[in-house]
Amino acid sequence: MNALLQVRHLGKSFGGVKAVDGISFDLAPGELLALIGPNGAGKSTTFNMVNGQLHPDQGSITLQGQALIGRPPRDIWRMGVGRTFQIAQTFASLTVLENVQMALLSHDRKLWSMWRRAAAHRRDDALALLDQVGMKAQANRPCNVLAYGDVKRVELAMALANDPKLLLMDEPTAGMAPQERHDLMALTQELVVQRGTAVLFTEHSMDVVFAYADRVIVLARGRLIAQGKPADIRRDPQVQEVYLGTGKTFERTSP
Numbered sequence: 001m002n003a004l005l006q007v008r009h010l011g012k013s014f015g016g017v018k019a020v021d022g023i024s025f026d027l028a029p030g031e032l033l034a035l036i037g038p039n040g041a042g043k044s045t046t047f048n049m050v051n052g053q054l055h056p057d058q059g060s061i062t063l064q065g066q067a068l069i070g071r072p073p074r075d076i077w078r079m080g081v082g083r084t085f086q087i088a089q090t091f092a093s094l095t096v097l098e099n100v101q102m103a104l105l106s107h108d109r110k111l112w113s114m115w116r117r118a119a120a121h122r123r124d125d126a127l128a129l130l131d132q133v134g135m136k137a138q139a140n141r142p143c144n145v146l147a148y149g150d151v152k153r154v155e156l157a158m159a160l161a162n163d164p165k166l167l168l169m170d171e172p173t174a175g176m177a178p179q180e181r182h183d184l185m186a187l188t189q190e191l192v193v194q195r196g197t198a199v200l201f202t203e204h205s206m207d208v209v210f211a212y213a214d215r216v217i218v219l220a221r222g223r224l225i226a227q228g229k230p231a232d233i234r235r236d237p238q239v240q241e242v243y244l245g246t247g248k249t250f251e252r253t254s255p
């Protein structure tokens, strides 16, 4: 595989708990890779090691051959590893357009203090991004009046403002109704296929995973127990066993 991201023997313990226990996987440019597994399997810990928020105990992570471990999150972001941030906490009172302009400002390495003078900053580019996520018509509304699914679209536009090579999405559809989940992942798929962006995502709905992932890797108690095409993962007895009794939709999914 022509790997964009290479993860080798990655491990992280918290106290006595091996949250991630020596996992290895590759991610190709433009690939949508789902990271699945029951609660506590180590998915978020894996994400946070890739984006630099957590320092691994062992292993290596490279992006296009460049080591990521040891770099601060900001540098990793600059190298092209994007992630979706939740608007809710910080900029909810800004408009949809302002939020995307802010993301572009940040990408362009402008100082935050310039923001007051920069209300015109890349307005057309911001509007083009909003058009891509279907939010151009709502550009001038404050984010705090938007429907939940629309906020998620704006967050996706903001993540794309950094023009990432790899987009990390940890439970992007949490709290969404089934139809909204499908809409957001269909949009993500469409945009990343156009841009050639690779995506690593976690998702609880197996229907969504099987509909949109190019490939799936399965974690259980920190270990990688299976990886392959969605159809193969669905049939894998070990994966089915891990999911039995967890209340997930795995066994209800039919081809």
Ligand code: ADP
Pocket: 014, 017, 018, 019, 037, 038, 039, 040, 041, 042, 043, 044, 045, 046
């Ligand atoms: P997932 O995202 O798959 O639900 P996590 O990566 O969040 O799993 O957690 C994996 C394991 O590591 C769990 O047992 C969890 O309790 C533990 N864990 C995660 N983060 C921390 C932390 N900051 N401190 C202590 N234990 C943690």
Ligand code: MG
Pocket: 043, 044, 045
């Ligand atoms: Mg998690």
